[in-house]
Amino acid sequence: MVAYVVQRLGTVMVIMLAMSLLVFLATHALPSNTAALILGQYSTPETQAALEHKLGLDLPLPVQYWHWAKGMLEGDMGQSLVMERPVAPMLWDALSRSAILAVSAMAVVSTLGLTLGVVAAVWRGRWPDHAASIFTYFGVSLPEFYWGLVFILVFCSTFHLLPSSGYANLSDGFGPFIAHIVLPVATLALTLLAHVARLTRSSMVEALESMYVKVARARGLPERLVIVRHALRNALIPSITVLAQDFGFLIGGIVAVETVFAYPGLGRMLVGALERQDLPLMQAAILVLTGVYCLANLTADLLYGVANPRIRYGGSID
Amino acid sequence: MAVRLTELAAAPVIRARRRQLPAALVVGGALVLALLAIAALAQWIAPFPYDQMHIRDRFLPPSVHYLAGTDEYGRDVFSRLLFGSQLSLALGVTATLISMGIGVPLGLIAGYRRGVTDELITRTLDVMMAFPPIMLVLLILAVTPPSLMKTAIAIGVLAVAPIARVTRSVTLDLMSGEFIEAARARGERLRYMLMRELMPNVWPVLMVEASLRVVFAVLLGAVLSFLGFGVQPPAADWGLMISNGRAFVDTAPWISLAPGIAMSITVIAISLVGDGLREMLDPGLRVR
Numbered sequence: 001m002v003a004y005v006v007q008r009l010g011t012v013m014v015i016m017l018a019m020s021l022l023v024f025l026a027t028h029a030l031p032s033n034t035a036a037l038i039l040g041q042y043s044t045p046e047t048q049a050a051l052e053h054k055l056g057l058d059l060p061l062p063v064q065y066w067h068w069a070k071g072m073l074e075g076d077m078g079q080s081l082v083m084e085r086p087v088a089p090m091l092w093d094a095l096s097r098s099a100i101l102a103v104s105a106m107a108v109v110s111t112l113g114l115t116l117g118v119v120a121a122v123w124r125g126r127w128p129d130h131a132a133s134i135f136t137y138f139g140v141s142l143p144e145f146y147w148g149l150v151f152i153l154v155f156c157s158t159f160h161l162l163p164s165s166g167y168a169n170l171s172d173g174f175g176p177f178i179a180h181i182v183l184p185v186a187t188l189a190l191t192l193l194a195h196v197a198r199l200t201r202s203s204m205v206e207a208l209e210s211m212y213v214k215v216a217r218a219r220g221l222p223e224r225l226v227i228v229r230h231a232l233r234n235a236l237i238p239s240i241t242v243l244a245q246d247f248g249f250l251i252g253g254i255v256a257v258e259t260v261f262a263y264p265g266l267g268r269m270l271v272g273a274l275e276r277q278d279l280p281l282m283q284a285a286i287l288v289l290t291g292v293y294c295l296a297n298l299t300a301d302l303l304y305g306v307a308n309p310r311i312r313y314g315g316s317i318d
Numbered sequence: 319m320a321v322r323l324t325e326l327a328a329a330p331v332i333r334a335r336r337r338q339l340p341a342a343l344v345v346g347g348a349l350v351l352a353l354l355a356i357a358a359l360a361q362w363i364a365p366f367p368y369d370q371m372h373i374r375d376r377f378l379p380p381s382v383h384y385l386a387g388t389d390e391y392g393r394d395v396f397s398r399l400l401f402g403s404q405l406s407l408a409l410g411v412t413a414t415l416i417s418m419g420i421g422v423p424l425g426l427i428a429g430y431r432r433g434v435t436d437e438l439i440t441r442t443l444d445v446m447m448a449f450p451p452i453m454l455v456l457l458i459l460a461v462t463p464p465s466l467m468k469t470a471i472a473i474g475v476l477a478v479a480p481i482a483r484v485t486r487s488v489t490l491d492l493m494s495g496e497f498i499e500a501a502r503a504r505g506e507r508l509r510y511m512l513m514r515e516l517m518p519n520v521w522p523v524l525m526v527e528a529s530l531r532v533v534f535a536v537l538l539g540a541v542l543s544f545l546g547f548g549v550q551p552p553a554a555d556w557g558l559m560i561s562n563g564r565a566f567v568d569t570a571p572w573i574s575l576a577p578g579i580a581m582s583i584t585v586i587a588i589s590l591v592g593d594g595l596r597e598m599l600d601p602g603l604r605v606r
Contacts, residue, residue, distance in 0.1 A: 014421050015448045022454075026461045141585040143537045146560060146578045153575075157568045173591055252452035256541050260564070271545055274460040282460075286453050293450035 008301065012294040013181035019290045020072070024065050027279050072287065082273075087284045091266065095288060097167060098254055098265035100181060105250065107190035110243055113193045117200025117239070118223075122227060132197060139194025144253045148187040148260035155183060165262035184261045188253050192246045196239060203238045207231040237304070244300025251293055303318055341377050343594025349587035357403040364397035378572045387572040389562065390461040395573060398554035399580045405464040405555045406584060409470050413535035414528050416464050416474025417481050420526065424478070425485025426512050429493065439482070447481040456537070473535045481527060488523050489516055522599050525569050529592030533585050542579060 047096070052058050059067075073076060078085035085168055120132035156164035162183055168176035207213060208231050216230045217223075255267035266285055273281035356363070365385070380387040385396035408584025428439040444503035455472040462468065492498065501515050542548035543557030551558060556577035 011448070015445065019449065019453075023457065026457050055340075086333060129436060135587070138582065140533075141582040141589065142578055143540050143544070143557075143581075145541060146574075146581070149560065149564060149574055149578070153567055153571055216453055251450055252541065253507075255456075256544060259545060270456070274456060275546065288458060289453055290450050293453075296447060297448065 001139045005298075005302070008298050012291075012298060015294055016287070016291060020069055020287055021065070022208070022282050024068060027283055028061065028064075047052060067281075069212060072284070077284040080273075080278055080281045082276045082278045084279070087280050091269070091281075091284055091288060094264060094266040094269045095292075098267060099183050101188060101254060101257070101263070101265060102250055104181065104185045105192070106243075106247070107191040108185065109192045109196055109246070112189070113196030113243075114200050114236070114239060115125070116193070116197035118204055118227070118232060118235075120183050120197065120201040121204030121235075124201075129201075132201070137216050139190050140198070142191075143256065144187050144191050145256040147190050147262045148183070148257055151183045151187060152260070167264050180263075184263050187260070188250065188257050191253065192249060195246060195249075199242050200235060200239045204231060204235040207235040210234075240300065240304050244297060244304070247300065248293060248294045252288060274283035340597040341589045341593040342597060344593055346587050346590025346592075349583065350591055351405055353407065353584055353587060355564040356400055357407050360400040360404055364394075364400045365586075366394040366397040368398045368401040369393065369552050370397075377566065379570070380572055386576040387570065389559075389570070389573045390566060395559070395576050398559060399556070399576055401554040402556045402559065402577060402580065403584070405466065405549060405553065406539065406581065409466060409473070409539040410532040410536040410588075412467070413474040413477070413539075414531045416471060417477035417531060418524070418528060420475075421478040421481030422485050422520075423512075425482040426489055426516055426520070428482070429486040429489025429514065430512060432490075432493075436486075440486070442478040443482055451476045452538075455542065456545075456547060459542065464509075464547055464550055466549055469539055469542055470535075473538050473542075477531050477534065481531065483522075484527050485520060485524065488520050492516060492519050522595070525576075526592050526596045526599065529588050529595065533588050536581065536585060536588075 034238075040053060049058075057064070068078075075088055077091060078086070080087050080090065083090065116132050116135075120129040123129050152164045155162045162179050163176075164183075166180060168180045170177050208227075210231075212234075213226060213231050216226045251267075255271060256267065257263070258265045258268040259271055266289060269281065270285040270289070272278070273285055370393060372388065372394075374392065375384070375388050376390060376392040378384055378388040378392075384394050386399060387395050389395055389398075391511055423554070424439050424443075428436040455476065458472045459469065459543075498511075498515060501511060506515070540557030543555045544561040546561070549555040549558055551562070559577040560574045563570070563572075563577075566573055
């Protein structure tokens with residue numbers, strides 16, 4: 001187990017290295033000129049050359065990469081070109097605000113999604129199943145940002161119940177804080193909820209019709225025990241994998257949802273940086289999000305092992 | 319073959335029931351055909367060109383003249399919806415073809431050859447899956463000028479790994495079949511084994527997977543347009559229309575609601591086809 005974790009951490013390092021190279025090279029392929037961006041419209045070729053020299057932009061690419069990567073590792077992410085502030089503190093602030101959304105959404109998805117799936121499977125063919133399947137069909141059939149717009153239309157424009165955009169610190173009071181994250185979290189959770197519920201339903205149906213459930217019933221176990229101990233335990237395994245995969249969608253969804261609700265998180269910061277070609281901010285944001293994604297995947301794999309004891313990490317493949 | 323024989327031996331009543339197509343497939347298939355027809359005939363059935371502005375008729379609610387209302391430039395939203403179906407379907411299908419074109423051969427070879435080849439392919443796929451998908455697409459689309467084809471390629475490449483994985487696991491299952499052993503004993507070549515023995519058995523599962531992938535591609539494409547990294551204005555792309563309508567959601571909600579409804583019909587239609595196919599493959603999944 002320890003060896004497996006170490007090996008997986010090694011893989012995470014390799015992926016981060018590859019991503020950093022990719023980001024670095026891709027941003028250097030950009031048509032924009034950093035020095036010209038900083039100096040603005042009154043720059044001349046001479047002042048640009050002088051600034052490029054000062055920033056080290058005239059050095060060979062590998063040397064530039066080395067300086068940049070070293071800074072990243074030391075926590076120095078450079079200076080945002082557009083906001084003219086150090087990237088690191090801005091980024092960590094934004095990340096923590098995104099994390100609030102992501103963790104709340106994930107909590108909603110895992111509890112509600114699994115419940116919905118199990119309920120639909122146990123009462124399959126009857127009204128709870130039909131209700132759940134109609135909900136999931138509509139849930140997965142539209143991208144997050146669209147539901148965000150619908151929510152804004154209903155809860156903000158029509159009924160004036162909740163703020164449609166922005167963010168409130170916890171220090172401003174619990175009420176405003178919650179009011180600002182309810183809609184983004186609901187939007188973020190909705191699509192994934194449908195996904196998880198559908199999958200849980202199908203694996204639960206399969207489990208309920210399996211031999212071991214029949215045997216458990218034949219042994220005269222109460223139905224509740226059969227469902228929880230025998231069927232659910234096995235049906236959960238694929239659901240956990242899907243929850244982990246969904247984290248990738250969550251990161252994608254967060255970018256869109258934060259844009260819809262003008263929520264000051266990392267996703268919106270990244271979109272802003274990409275639009276304004278703010279290279280240092282863009283590079284750092286992509287790298288941080290990649291790191292978060294890798295670690296989340298790793299956690300999910302480990303959880304998978306806990307849920308399914310048949311899998312022994314570090315052993316032979318298949 | 320074994321399956322056929324038992325079917326022949328069974329009572330004809332059961333055969334008749336098996337022949338019946340799942341309702342999901344019929345409804346979904348009809349909807350998809352209708353959408354394809356709309357996309358193909360948009361030029362002729364749309365009441366207006368997609369970019370024709372009626373400056374005096376801005377922000378009009380849906381009416382007989384403008385079926386889904388008009389947008390901030392007085393363009394007919396309904397006509398734009400019809401033209402938008404071309405972009406969405408083209409994106410979904412192209413992206414899926416790209417990912418299947420790369421993913422299926424990889425999965426087949428990995429499952430058939432096993433050993434070192436399998437190991438190599440599986441590891442590469444693992445690395446591909448380890449990258450956060452949206453980051454790669456955003457990076458690619460942000461550093462180069464956007465176009466529909468590039469969006470399709472970016473989305474298509476994302477789905478290579480999952481498709482290759484599904485293909486591989488189905489192939490691995492099939493490899494223990496007697497028909498493979500028989501073909502091996504006949505001394506068939508690799509090409510024959512993959513195309514004639516494995517493909518016909520893999521493709522039904524792949525069709526289900528493909529329908530899923532088309533849905534993902536359409537949705538992801540919409541997200542990218544919405545963020546401004548996909549199809550560029552004044553194209554009548556659904557994601558783009560939703561994004562434009564966002565500013566007027568209080569006063570003219572139809573601008574962004576209408577393309578969403580169109581998108582959900584498309585996505586539900588394709589999902590229904592996928593579900594129907596799955597039901598046909600595995601009748602045990604049918605709700606009883």
